[in-house]
Amino acid sequence: MLREGDVRIPSGCAISGIINRSGQVFSGEDILQSIALMHDRSNGLGGGFAAYGIYPEYEDYYAFHLYYEGAEGREQTESYLNYFFHVAESGEIPTKKTRSIKNPPLAWRYFVRPKPSYLLEEENEDEFVVRSVMYINAECKGAFVVSSGKNMGAFKGVGYPEDIGEYFCLDKYHGYSWTAHGRFPTNTPGWWGGAHPFTLLDWSIVHNGEISSYGANRRFLEMYGYKLSMQTDTEAITYAFDYLVRKQQLPMDVAIATLAAPFWRDIERMNSEKRALLKAVRAMYGNLLMNGPFSIILGSSQGLIALNDRLKLRSMVAATKGEFLYLASEESAIREVCPQPEKVWAPRGGEPVIATLEKRGVQGYDTEYEYAGLSY
């Protein structure tokens, strides 16, 4: 049977996200409890988490989480990392024996910074790290980069999300922002790399849905050097954000308007400046429009963004209480950890919910949207 990456596997899912906007850290217990409630939305073939703020002692280092299927890939990867990077610390990711977790790969983490002499002209550290991630995934046998951002990490695998969380002892970590994913693939050969979240640098995405435009999105991204080794929509969404925000340097709201573009009939009613902008966006990046059902939570060191496809073909609910923003596929998964939220609402199709980390201030997402106010 071909493994994920060699074949495209559609899947349905549950997602959940919690952020404290003032940057206060809290343990992984809440997110575990929230995603566990939606047990029936996944089928035990994939679960995962992204956690931000968990490595404050190494916040200037890229935290590489790696899975190895054998010793050979680890040797290859480590010699690559040691050659091109300064490795501040490395070690096995702590795990706990869990009954329902079968055949886990070897999980290691490395805190690294690229050696400046290896950067190409006009290349920054982020770009070098992206190149390295693509290289390791494609060339090092049985090695897979699970996450590569600073002061964050992804933990994922084959199993129900609550079991994966237990396996990786997530209750011991403290972060200011967490996302979770439970997967319901239509078939899977059970590869740990295939689970969500999908990450690149400090971007992470958990995603529910199957994008009908995948073929168009993929071929567009491939033109700009992205290797879509997993053949998943989630990977395409991650790279689309990376391309639009990092490479094309577009503001986050323009990136969002690319992926979930307003309808032409709505664009025609906008003021002339806005209309000119959105016409140009759709003419230019039409191939990045994500068509078909999705709800996603995009995490980064700047906060969380939740987005539905423009027809709202997948469920998603948001809620706030104090400094906390909660997002989940089902309202019950929010009330499980926050029984009395101040506001609860279902964001409309194509309208993002954006929670910017306050301490980031103006460096945040550079968007005109107010926190959680847009759809309220």
Next chain:
Amino acid sequence: MTLSMNTPDFLIERNRERCINCQVCVRQCANEAHGWDAEEEKIFSQDALCVNCHRCVTMCPTHSLSIRKFPLEFRENANWTASTMKAIYKQAETGGILLTGMGTDRPYPVYWDQLLLNASQVTNPSIDPLREPMELKTFLGRKPEQLRVINGKLAEALPPQLELDLPIMFSAMSFGSISLNVAKSLAQAAETLGTFYNTGEGGLHEDLYKYGKNTIVQVASGRFGVHSEYLNAGAAIEIKIGQGAKPGIGGHLPGEKVGVEVSRTRMIPEQSDAISPAPHHDIYSIEDLTQLIFSLKEATNYEKPVIVKIAAVHNVSAIASGIARAGADIIAIDGFRGGTGAAPLRTRDSVGIPIELALAAVDSRLREEGIRNQVSLVVGGSIRNSTDIIKAIALGADAVYVASSALLALGCHMCQKCYTGKCNWGIATQRPELVKRLNPEIGAERATNLLKAWEHEVKEILGGMGINAIESLCGNRLMLRGIGLSDRELNILGVLAAGE
């Protein structure tokens, strides 16, 4: 004169019991296949003159006419078929090149018919176009490398774009090869539909200037009717390098079709043959093309996108890449099944490659070079129905050009005799008594109806795929599967086999 060995192609059958000798058929047939014998007071027919255009059959008030293949058979021979042998008799008699019209009728594979489309089931919902918006708006033109947004505003406008309400345009047909009423029909239809028609290389008749914003003006090797006012009249300019039906040679309008109107529009003497040179004599290589592209842009103040149209030939992908780099905003590719008003039979039937393969190769090549998003890709050369359009866009086209289908909508019956100027349907003719048979208002309505019908079908099938905007189909080859194709063909098309 020696004995002619040519026998009729068609047999005219007249039901004498039904025929009322009204002579409609006599008056309708410009080929004079029907005649009136005043002495006998009877209609007679000459099979040899019949081209099987169905004009008389359609017009006969008592339905007394039918046309069949002439039942004369040669001794069976799989190698020396009837058409092969008759061509030799014809050439032995005349010493000339065999002429024909419209696209090739040879049984080459039609790859559209070997591609199957996808639909959503369970894991994602199909979308109902009656209940949800279904967007077909398409932009054609050069895209910059980066969009610059400052303070939430577009800092730099996009280069000029053609905005299409649906990804279908009428492709080039010159006034001269077709009648003014055809041009009027298509221009009006393009305006109604929010798309474009194309003048071909015949210049722009003064009655058509009012359709300027829906017009693509063409500059071909003969430069007929090209002047500054003409270039500025349209929404875009197309440089015609080649045509799918006759790659490597120029257009040929026989003098019989050059009446006073055509003469004025093309700026050539009446009754003179209008023969376009095979190459543009100012383009002998790719660097010369750049100069022509930018001359035209200079002449129009950089306000109009420039299209470069080429025929699909063997190394089409390398040529297309060169054209993109030469500064063209839009590349149009015409496949070898595309139509024509007049072409040498042997060229039409043997030169060039199918548009499906050319399109797939060009799109893949431009993507490998990372420049696909900079130019737009338009394809033509026998787009016959709405699924051909969907398949073309999924293979990588931004929009399609249709011409033969548009003429069929106006009454063409594919008799392939456009070059004689005797088109009984008023399409490929300049004879006033024939031209007036096509009412431009009715023509516009029929052409509009056809594209509207296709638009509905495209929306229906897109919805089935779970897609509600055409840009999500563009280049989305996962929506296609091949059937009955070799590995090599699947590889060139970039699609998986059905079942994979």
